[in-house]
Amino acid sequence: MAFWTWEEWETQLDWLALHGVNLPLAWVGQEKILVDVFQEIGLTDAEIATFLSGPAFQAWNRFGNIQGSWGGDLPRSWIDQQFALQKKILPRMVELGMTPVLPSFTGFVPMNTTRVLPDAQIVRGSQWAGFPLQYSNDSFLEPFDDHFAKLQSSFIRKHRAAYGNISHIYTLDQYNENSPYSGDLDYLRNVTLNTWKSLKQADPDAIWMMQGWLFYAQSAFWTEERIEAFLSGVEDNNDMLILDLFSESAPQWRRTRSYYGKPWLWCQVHDYGGSMGLYGQLTNITVNATQARDESPSMVGYGSTMEGQEGNEIIYTALLDQAWSTTPLDTERYFHDWITARYSGCGSMPKELYEAWEGLRTTVYDNTNTSVTSVIKSAYEIRPSLENIRVGFQSTELSYDPTVVVHAWQKLYEAASSEAKLWTNPAYQHDMVDVTRQVMANAFIHLYQSLISSWNISDADSLSKTGKALVDFLGDLDTVLLTNGNFRLSSWIKLARSWAEGDDDQASFLEYNARNQITLWGPNGEIADYASKQWSGLISSFYIPRWRIFIKYLKSTPPASYNSTEITGQLINFELKWQSETWDEPEPSADAEDLEKVLNGVCSRWATVFGRR
Structure with missing residues (x-):
């Protein structure tokens, strides 16, 4: 928000x-x-500026986790x-x-509050998320x-x-x-x-x-x-x-x-x-x-x-x-009614719509009493390393059989064969992109594991082929996401820059803030990738370049010589440079026909991913 x-x-x-x-x-x-x-108590604008955080981080400023703004003061x-x-x-x-x-x-008060209230009882809060003192340990009256x-x-x-x-x-x-x-x-x-x-x-x-x-x-x-x-x-x-x-x-x-x-x-x-x-x-x-x-x-x-x-x-x-x-909702009936309302106005309601969501209801949407306690991230969103499949907080390890999502995708796609008007239904367009995104995010795990396996056995030919496939796969995912404005980096940046009202310096600050939150999350990546997004534009300009850097490093480095500090340093250098760039790509003119065409092309190139032979 x-x-x-x-x-x-x-x-x-x-x-x-x-x-x-x-x-x-x-x-x-x-x-x-x-x-x-x-x-009112006499603090100057400069003193207050040491306390207020940028727009994308104000929630944590209000909670006393962080103070101040990196990349420029809050306008x-x-x-x-x-x-x-x-x-x-x-x-x-x-x-x-x-x-x-x-x-x-x-x-929570600015650090210089004792200048105007010299007798005030002020203590420093604890450090948060590894942030330096300049941006953490808030002063507390x-x-x-x-x-x-x-x-x-x-x-x-x-x-x-x-x-x-x-x-x-x-x-x-x-x-x-x-x-x-x-x-x-x-x-x-x-x-x-x-x-x-x-x-x-x-x-x-x-x-x-x-x-x-x-x-x-x-x-x-x-x-x-x-x-x-x-x-x-x-x-x-x-x-x-x-x-x-x-x-x-x-x-x-x-x-x-x-x-x-x-x-x-x-x-x-x-x-x-x-x-x-x-x-x-x-x-x-x-x-x-x-x-x-x-x-x-x-x-x-x-x-x-x-x-x-x-x-x-x-x-x-x-x-x-x-x-x-x-009493507890009857979730089977609830899903049925929700689906009927969601896709209403498209003509008939193909049974495949209900079949797709019913499969998700009992699996993907019923992660009960598991070690996975919140939404699962994709392994490709995490800074490349030898350990991109992880459990616990912000897990990237699936808690369900990925074929369930593939089956749901097939049913959603078949539904449009029965009722062509679905392709012009905004809810269907969104969900088709969203489920495609999840199918491909899940399939990335296998590509990643194949990449690491090829490197571990020093198979240069396999490593090269797998690396190319991984990058091409992400490129196709970016194309799918580009068809819908809800899945674009440009939508996020455009909204941020709109508040500048023609002030170029302020627009640059707001774009920096928007970019930083979804990538480094801090001046130096204090909680990097915490708010990562599966968006077109972010994949093409940020994730794919990171994976290319990582793949290039693996090609030139045998397992015995792997240095996590060295490759992480290379990745951070790229990430820091990306923060201050300006998004200047034109807004795509995608329509419903584009989605169907794009999906057919992606499915033909990655048939096995979508359960096709």
């Missing part, structure tokens, strides 16, 4: 309303309020534009019957410092003056993947007690919403004793609302005894970094979510807390529809 305009937001708000969402997060534009608060024009956008978003939320969850003052309540009141007062008295629910997370200054039980209680008091002083009706993610992400620190002490600081349970953020894979409500009576929401993360693989946990979001509702008297709702929403729409709608049922 980083670069969304009102057009994207308007569609999203309609989608939320149509699915019964009544408590949407409303962060947009909060930097304007924060800047005004900081300026004041961006801050003002987002503020204006929020003035459209909030009224529409209210108009549609929603209660916005508003930002509040968290305590302790909530029991008198300045905290004053800044909180200032923030909420300014917010209300700008947007009106539209909500009393505030998002506030202080230790998201950060360690508290102390583990002392009294200290932890005092943090929440005084934070709560600051909110109630600013708004007597305030309700504090926080994520329960910290209790999972830093479980070694957050013992049950510390969690109980921390939550006890909010003395009225009804003044807090906790998101059990990863309920489908790592629920925390059980070990915290339903958060010691605090109201909480059963939430589904599903997707880290906006990864694009087909994936879901149907049993967990239907059966397990219903069981929690029956067992925990303080569970008050359901939440969708994904990091990316493109693709896998049926999983997001299933959870939101489950919220309206006291």
